[in-house]
Amino acid sequence: SVTTKAKGVTVTNTSTLGFRVWDVADYVIPAQEENSLFIMTNMITTINQTQGLCPELPDKTTVCKSDANCAAGSSGVHSNGIATGRCVLFNGTVKTCEVAAWCPVEDDTHVPDPAFLKAAENFTLLVKNNIWYPKFNFSKRNILPNTTTAYLKSCIYDAVTDPFCPIFRLGKIVQDAGHSFQDMAVEGGIMGIQINWDCNLDRTAALCLPRYSFRRLDTRDVDHNVSPGYNFRFAKYYSDPTGTEHRTLIKAYGIRFDIIVFGKAGKFDIIPTMINIGSGLALLGVATVLCDVIVLYCMKKRFYYREKKYKYVEDYEQGLGGEMDQ
Amino acid sequence: SVTTKAKGVTVTNTSTLGFRVWDVADYVIPAQEENSLFIMTNMITTINQTQGLCPELPDKTTVCKSDANCAAGSSGVHSNGIATGRCVLFNGTVKTCEVAAWCPVEDDTHVPDPAFLKAAENFTLLVKNNIWYPKFNFSKRNILPNTTTAYLKSCIYDAVTDPFCPIFRLGKIVQDAGHSFQDMAVEGGIMGIQINWDCNLDRTAALCLPRYSFRRLDTRDVDHNVSPGYNFRFAKYYSDPTGTEHRTLIKAYGIRFDIIVFGKAGKFDIIPTMINIGSGLALLGVATVLCDVIVLYCMKKRFYYREKKYKYVEDYEQGLGGEMDQ
Amino acid sequence: SVTTKAKGVTVTNTSTLGFRVWDVADYVIPAQEENSLFIMTNMITTINQTQGLCPELPDKTTVCKSDANCAAGSSGVHSNGIATGRCVLFNGTVKTCEVAAWCPVEDDTHVPDPAFLKAAENFTLLVKNNIWYPKFNFSKRNILPNTTTAYLKSCIYDAVTDPFCPIFRLGKIVQDAGHSFQDMAVEGGIMGIQINWDCNLDRTAALCLPRYSFRRLDTRDVDHNVSPGYNFRFAKYYSDPTGTEHRTLIKAYGIRFDIIVFGKAGKFDIIPTMINIGSGLALLGVATVLCDVIVLYCMKKRFYYREKKYKYVEDYEQGLGGEMDQ
Numbered sequence: 001s002v003t004t005k006a007k008g009v010t011v012t013n014t015s016t017l018g019f020r021v022w023d024v025a026d027y028v029i030p031a032q033e034e035n036s037l038f039i040m041t042n043m044i045t046t047i048n049q050t051q052g053l054c055p056e057l058p059d060k061t062t063v064c065k066s067d068a069n070c071a072a073g074s075s076g077v078h079s080n081g082i083a084t085g086r087c088v089l090f091n092g093t094v095k096t097c098e099v100a101a102w103c104p105v106e107d108d109t110h111v112p113d114p115a116f117l118k119a120a121e122n123f124t125l126l127v128k129n130n131i132w133y134p135k136f137n138f139s140k141r142n143i144l145p146n147t148t149t150a151y152l153k154s155c156i157y158d159a160v161t162d163p164f165c166p167i168f169r170l171g172k173i174v175q176d177a178g179h180s181f182q183d184m185a186v187e188g189g190i191m192g193i194q195i196n197w198d199c200n201l202d203r204t205a206a207l208c209l210p211r212y213s214f215r216r217l218d219t220r221d222v223d224h225n226v227s228p229g230y231n232f233r234f235a236k237y238y239s240d241p242t243g244t245e246h247r248t249l250i251k252a253y254g255i256r257f258d259i260i261v262f263g264k265a266g267k268f269d270i271i272p273t274m275i276n277i278g279s280g281l282a283l284l285g286v287a288t289v290l291c292d293v294i295v296l297y298c299m300k301k302r303f304y305y306r307e308k309k310y311k312y313v314e315d316y317e318q319g320l321g322g323e324m325d326q
Numbered sequence: 327s328v329t330t331k332a333k334g335v336t337v338t339n340t341s342t343l344g345f346r347v348w349d350v351a352d353y354v355i356p357a358q359e360e361n362s363l364f365i366m367t368n369m370i371t372t373i374n375q376t377q378g379l380c381p382e383l384p385d386k387t388t389v390c391k392s393d394a395n396c397a398a399g400s401s402g403v404h405s406n407g408i409a410t411g412r413c414v415l416f417n418g419t420v421k422t423c424e425v426a427a428w429c430p431v432e433d434d435t436h437v438p439d440p441a442f443l444k445a446a447e448n449f450t451l452l453v454k455n456n457i458w459y460p461k462f463n464f465s466k467r468n469i470l471p472n473t474t475t476a477y478l479k480s481c482i483y484d485a486v487t488d489p490f491c492p493i494f495r496l497g498k499i500v501q502d503a504g505h506s507f508q509d510m511a512v513e514g515g516i517m518g519i520q521i522n523w524d525c526n527l528d529r530t531a532a533l534c535l536p537r538y539s540f541r542r543l544d545t546r547d548v549d550h551n552v553s554p555g556y557n558f559r560f561a562k563y564y565s566d567p568t569g570t571e572h573r574t575l576i577k578a579y580g581i582r583f584d585i586i587v588f589g590k591a592g593k594f595d596i597i598p599t600m601i602n603i604g605s606g607l608a609l610l611g612v613a614t615v616l617c618d619v620i621v622l623y624c625m626k627k628r629f630y631y632r633e634k635k636y637k638y639v640e641d642y643e644q645g646l647g648g649e650m651d652q
Numbered sequence: 653s654v655t656t657k658a659k660g661v662t663v664t665n666t667s668t669l670g671f672r673v674w675d676v677a678d679y680v681i682p683a684q685e686e687n688s689l690f691i692m693t694n695m696i697t698t699i700n701q702t703q704g705l706c707p708e709l710p711d712k713t714t715v716c717k718s719d720a721n722c723a724a725g726s727s728g729v730h731s732n733g734i735a736t737g738r739c740v741l742f743n744g745t746v747k748t749c750e751v752a753a754w755c756p757v758e759d760d761t762h763v764p765d766p767a768f769l770k771a772a773e774n775f776t777l778l779v780k781n782n783i784w785y786p787k788f789n790f791s792k793r794n795i796l797p798n799t800t801t802a803y804l805k806s807c808i809y810d811a812v813t814d815p816f817c818p819i820f821r822l823g824k825i826v827q828d829a830g831h832s833f834q835d836m837a838v839e840g841g842i843m844g845i846q847i848n849w850d851c852n853l854d855r856t857a858a859l860c861l862p863r864y865s866f867r868r869l870d871t872r873d874v875d876h877n878v879s880p881g882y883n884f885r886f887a888k889y890y891s892d893p894t895g896t897e898h899r900t901l902i903k904a905y906g907i908r909f910d911i912i913v914f915g916k917a918g919k920f921d922i923i924p925t926m927i928n929i930g931s932g933l934a935l936l937g938v939a940t941v942l943c944d945v946i947v948l949y950c951m952k953k954r955f956y957y958r959e960k961k962y963k964y965v966e967d968y969e970q971g972l973g974g975e976m977d978q
Contacts, residue, residue, distance in 0.1 A: 001842045001869035001910060003882055011734050011752055021703055021733055021753050024885050025901055030356040030682040031886030032690055034910065038358055051347055078479070081347055082337050100337060101347050130842075130869055141870075153730070190327045190456075217327035218456055218467075230329055233350050234357030238891040239564040249351055258327060258360065276601060278931025282608035356682040364684055377673055404805070407673055408663050426663060427673050516653045516782075543653030544782055544793075556655050559676050560683030565890040575677055584653060584686065602927060608934035 001130050002259045004037040008123030012116060016045060022117060029234060029252060035259050039123065039170065041185035042115040042253035046106040049235075050246045054103035055090040056080060062096045070097035080105040106233075108251050115185035115253070121171035124156065128166065129210070129261055131197050138201060142166050142210045157212065164209065168193070170255070177214040187229030188253035190217040197263025210263075217258060230256055327456050328585045330363040334449030338442060342371060348443060355560060355578060361585050365449065365496065367511035368441040368579035372432040375561075376572045380429035381416040382406060388422045396423035406431040432559075434577050441511035441579070447497035450482065454492065455536070455587055457523050464527060468492050468536045483538065490535065494519070496581070503540040513555030514579035516543040523589025536589075543584060556582055653782050654911045656689040660775030664768060668697060674769060681886060681904060687911050691775065691822065693837035694767040694905035698758040701887075702898045706755035707742040708732065714748045722749035732757040758885075760903050767837035767905070773823035776808065780818065781862070781913055783849050790853060794818050794862045809864065816861065820845070822907070829866040839881030840905035842869040849915025862915075869910060882908055 009023045025031070027040040056062035056079060064070050064087040072085025081101025090096040099105070132139040143152070144164055155165035159176065173191055174181040192215045199208035218230060231254070235247040332350055339345045351357070353366040382388035382405060390396050390413035398411025407427025416422040425431070458465040469478070470490055481491035485502065499517055500507040518541045525534035544556060557579040565571050658676055665671045677683070679692040708714035708731060716722050716739040724737025733753025742748040751757070784791040795804070796816055807817035811828065825843055826833040844867040851860035870882060883906070887899040 001844065003842065003870070003908075005884065007730065009731065009733055009753070019703070019752070023732065023754060025887035025899070028884075029358065031904070032681065032884045032908075033360060034685060034688040034908070036360040051345070078333065079335065080349065081335055100345070101335065102349060128870070132867070132869070190329065192327065215458070217458070218329070218454070232331065232354075232358045235351035236889045237562045237564070238889075239566075240891075241567050241893050247351070252357075256329075256358075256360070275928060275931045278604070278608065278934040280604060280934075282604040282606075282930065282934035355684065359686060362686040377671070404659065405661065406675065407661055426671070427661070428675060516655065518653065541784070543784070544655070544780070558657065558680075558684045561677035563888045563890070565892075567893050573677070578683070582655075582684075582686070604931070604934065606930060608930040608932075 002035045002261060003128045004257070004259065005126045005128075006037060006039060006123055007126070008120065010117055010119035010123075014116075016047065027117060027120070027254075029254075035261075036256060037125065037259075038252075038254055038256045039120055039125075040252045040254040041117050041120045041188065042112055043117070044106065044108045044111070044251040044253075046104065046249040046251075048246055049102040049104065049249050050244065051100075052103040053084060053098055053100055054105060055088045055096040056083075056099050057105055057107055057109070058090050058094045058096045064095055064097050102247065102249065106249055106251065111186060111253065113186045114182060118182060118185055120185060120255075121169075121181045123170050125168045125170060125173070125257060126166060127168065127193065127195070127259055129195050129259070131261065131263065133199075133201075136201050138199075138205065138208075140197070140205065140208060142195060144209070159212075163212070168212075173214050173257070174216075174255070177216045179216050184216075184255060186253065188231050188255060189228075190230055190256045190258060191215070192217045193257055193259045195259065195261045195263075197261070199263065229253060328361045328587060329454045330583070330585065331452045331454075332363060332365060332449055333452070334446065336443055336445035336449075340442075342373065353443060353446070353580075355580075361587075362582060363451065363585075364578075364580055364582045365446055365451075366578045366580040367443050367446045367514065368438055369443070370432065370434045370437070370577040370579075372430065372575040372577075374572055375428040375430065375575050376570065377426075378429040379410060379424055379426055380431060381414045381422040382409075382425050383431055383433055383435070384416050384420045384422045390421055390423050428573065428575065432575055432577065437512060437579065439512045440508060444508060444511055446511060446581075447495075447507045449496050451494045451496060451499070451583060452492060453494065453519065453521070453585055455521050455585070457587065457589065459525075459527075462527050464525075464531065464534075466523070466531065466534060468521060470535070485538075489538070494538075499540050499583070500542075500581070503542045505542050510542075510581060512579065514557050514581060515554075516556055516582045516584060517541070518543045519583055519585045521585065521587045521589075523587070525589065555579060654687045654913060655780045656909070656911065657778040657780075658689060658691060658775055659778070660772065662769055662771035662775075666768075668699065679769060679772070679906075681906075687913075688908060689777065689911075690904075690906055690908045691772055691777075692904045692906040693769050693772045693840065694764055695769070696758065696760045696763070696903040698756065698901040698903075700898055701754040701756065701901050702896065703752075704755040705736060705750055705752055706757060707740045707748040708735075708751050709757055709759055709761070710742050710746045710748045716747055716749050754899065754901065758901055758903065763838060763905065765838045766834060770834060770837055772837060772907075773821075773833045775822050777820045777822060777825070777909060778818060779820065779845065779847070779911055781847050781911065783913065783915065785851075785853075788853050790851075790857065790860075792849070792857065792860060794847060796861070811864075815864070820864075825866050825909070826868075826907070829868045831868050836868075836907060838905065840883050840907060841880075842882055842908045842910060843867070844869045845909055845911045847911065847913045847915075849913070851915065881905060 006024055006028055009021060011019065011021050013019045029038055029040060062079070067085055067087045070083050070085050070087050072083055074083045079099060081099030084098045084100055086098040087095050088098045127142065129142040130139065131141070142164075143166055147164075151165075152167070155162055155167055157163070157165045157168045157172065171181045173193065174184055177191060179189075194213045194215065196211045196213065197208065198211070199205075201208070218228075231251055233249060233251050235249045237245060237247045239245050332354055335347060335349045337345065337347050355364050355366060388405070393411055393413045396409050396411050396413050398409055400409045405425060407425030410424045410426055412424040413421050414424045453468065455468040456465065457467070468490075469492055473490075477491075478493070481488055481493055483489070483491045483494045483498065497507045499519065500510055503517060505515075520539045520541065522537040522539065523534065524537070525531075527534070544554075557577055559575060559577050561573040561575045563571055563573045658680055661673060661675045663671065663673050681690055681692060714731070719737055719739045722735050722737050722739050724735055726735045731751060733751030736750045736752055738750040739747050740750045779794065781794040782791065783793070794816075795818055799816075803817075804819070807814055807819055809815070809817045809820045809824065823833045825845065826836055829843060831841075846865045846867065848863040848865065849860065850863070851857075853860070870880075883903055885901060885903050887901045889897060889899045891897050
């Protein structure tokens with residue numbers, strides 16, 4: 001079983017949102033998951049959306065000259081709503097088809113770069129992992145017995161100096177995987193935190209230690225960069241005094257940390273050993289056959305051997321075979 | 327690693343909710359999950375619930391004649407609240423036990439049919455999957471190298487015409503699994519999207535391609551249909567100007583899409599090959615034994631063979647055995 | 653595939669929250685997960701937080717005499733916000749550094765004990781599990797064919813009397829795992845519900861039945877109790893009439909139930925059988941060798957045997973070998 005817990009606070013100051021503090025409850029979505037944790041690093045916020053009618057974002061499909069260009073009721077897979085069939089002004093110059101949607105529609109053409117919550121690089125992630133090998137009824141956790149609470153409060157994982165501290169700096173995780181956190185933060189991605197328990201249970205349990213390694217799970221080959229990163233949309237719903245509902249739509253870019261636990265517990269077992277030995281011996285059988293072949297067909301004195309090998313039965317065949325026929 | 331992303335918008339027009347547009351942020355709950363995505367297709371909404379006292383829904387346990395029928399403080403597993411012990415009017419005719427609960431209590435006796443968001447059939451689901459075989463350090467994604475962004479924007483998976491497009495129409499998924507989307511949408515269910523990577527790494531990596539298949543994971547045998555479908559409850563919380571909290575309770579029926587990735591990467595390896603050959607040879611050993619058995623016990627001239635086979639040692643036993651005794 | 657559903661209602665009456673009813677939508681977070689369900693059993697609520705400036709909680713790092721003690725902009729990993737650099741009164745006596753944060757800051761020093769929602773012990777959990785063995789194309793669900801809806805409404809799992817009822821009392825689960833629910837409820841934890849399908853498909857499918865077992869997955873050794881339990885923070889966001897956002901921060905302690913399905917379907921298969929037999933036979937080969945060794949080197953009449961064994965070829969070597977040399 002795996003549990004994770006993030007820590008860290010940062011502030012942002014933007015025109016739309018003003019001065020804002022971000023803490024765990026704000027940037028971890030959803031609040032808890034199994035074996036996984038998503039940390040929002042970048043976002044496109046569309047505040048105060050309400051149900052209504054508004055012009056679509058202008059793109060090659062939505063720009064229109066007249067209502068004739070807008071088919072009522074139609075809804076492209078990538079559109080934000082259902083077209084009403086009217087062609088209205090999007091701004092002073094451009095006209096686009098009107099849609100019934102959460103208005104104003106989201107404009108996600110420009111992804112903030114650098115990432116909105118770039119300070120997430122210094123957030124920390126505590127990973128608690130318990131393993132259990134039912135076969136050997138052996139269990140252990142990645143917080144080692146000699147760990148003190150004080151140590152746990154202060155330590156930060158480092159492959160060299162601190163390989164058994166279960167608290168990771170997000171920036172460090174990405175860096176150890178050979179990527180740049182700031183790049184990754186912009187469009188999001190998925191990091192794998194691999195906990196490798198490689199235990200030889202013939203030896204003492206104290207030698208059974210976790211090894212951490214990090215991989216980026218969403219390979220992005222620069223040469224062919226189709227739909228990169230990781231993002232999703234969610235909304236916070238409010239109701240104003242009049243009771244009408246409005247929401248803040250957030251397109252969240254971020255890094256999902258998947259904790260992958262694998263490990264094999266080794267213990268000497270007789271069965272497979274015997275099976276392998278057996279097969280091995282059988283292979284020796286080939287030797288006999290080879291010897292015969294060499295002796296009977298290759299050596300110059302082969303006929304003698306052949307004679308010997310097949311002599312007696314032949315004799316009797318001839319001798320007795322005759323008698324019997326009488 | 328797997329990431330999913332749904333797209334699609336629909337409108338509904340009901341008496342309780344009025345005209346309403348539904349987009350991704352509304353019907354995907356929770357906003358993100360690992361290897362899984364839930365899409366709400368049907369719902370029972372109970373708006374404006376507040377903490378308070380109200381009569382239970384009438385059923386055989388809650389209908390009452392007088393307070394005597396209602397045990398205060400009791401709470402059936404299926405009741406919506408804690409009984410106050412009073413018996414109050416549910417409507418003009420029926421009296422039920424009063425409960426302390428979120429009021430009004432939810433009435434989920436009638437599941438909307440056809441499904442409330444039946445248009446979800448045309449929503450699309452983009453599945454991004456990266457595989458990695460640590461053993462061979464081979465990694466690949468289901469968005470193939472030759473895929474262009476333009477193609478990705480337009481394509482829809484089809485087993486025949488478009489087997490490598492990672493965008494699926496929900497209706498198509500259910501249909502390919504041999505079920506009806508509209509039936510499934512009403513009570514919900516679970517669909518498995520299986521991505522099968524069956525790669526022979528001795529051949530070129532370009533031949534290592536994903537194959538998609540779909541299965542309904544919640545078998546529902548029509549003859550024995552106990553607690554079918556898939557649904558859960560969640561609430562959106564609001565606070566009105568006076569600060570008192572109220573909520574909208576939603577019983578969400580929907581389809582959960584679990585993405586199941588499996589695949590084996592084959593590569594010729596000598597060890598297991600030898601083990602199998604070895605065992606095979608050993609089995610040949612049986613042949614010898616069989617021959618002997620036939621020759622020594624079945625053939626009519628068996629005694630000669632037997633004589634031959636066991637002759638010499640016996641001779642010596644007799645001959646020399648005697649000498650030695652002297 | 654696994655789906656879970658919790659049921660149960662309880663009431664609490666505290667000074668901060670007043671009289672409050674808790675139902676599924678309130679204590680299950682998030683509303684749905686794959687193979688997992690979190691039930692909140694204890695909580696620390698900080699209501700009406702708004703973005704602002706407020707003094708930190710007093711602890712050895714935050715208590716200050718003057719502004720000099722507070723470095724502006726600094727943010728400890730465990731602090732609730734970004735220090736402004738001012739030293740302000742926390743209460744009549746203590747002064748702490750001021751931070752920009754969600755104010756007032758959360759005070760989670762005292763975990764409620766007994767647990768806030770201790771009544772969760774009587775909540776029930778319905779687990780629906782469908783298995784499918786692709787290899788044998790055999791599928792089954794843990795709601796057995798003979799189960800009726802009426803039975804399902806009333807039954808509660810019990811290892812002895814009711815081993816096939818898929819509805820579990822939370823208290824019973826923890827108890828069967830050998831722990832105390834009330835202890836666990838305070839700081840939270842993780843329970844594993846193991847469903848074991850051990851099917852011999854050579855026999856009838858009706859004998860293929862699920863066995864349930866329960867384990868606590870977060871081992872807590874009392875002697876070394878570092879960061880025990882399971883908790884996380886989430887927030888409910890509101891906006892007041894003026895449009896400013898405030899939230900209720902909840903530090904949720906609770907029990908996460910992970911459903912772990914494992915099982916092997918056995919069916920007689922010829923291939924592995926032969927491989928093992930083969931290896932077995934090969935091992936018999938050792939017998940021959942041993943016999944020879946004993947006969948030829950250990951027994952007192954060994955020379956005769958040796959003579960016999962190697963006689964003929966030797967003869968001919970001498971006899972004919974000479975002829976040929978001529």
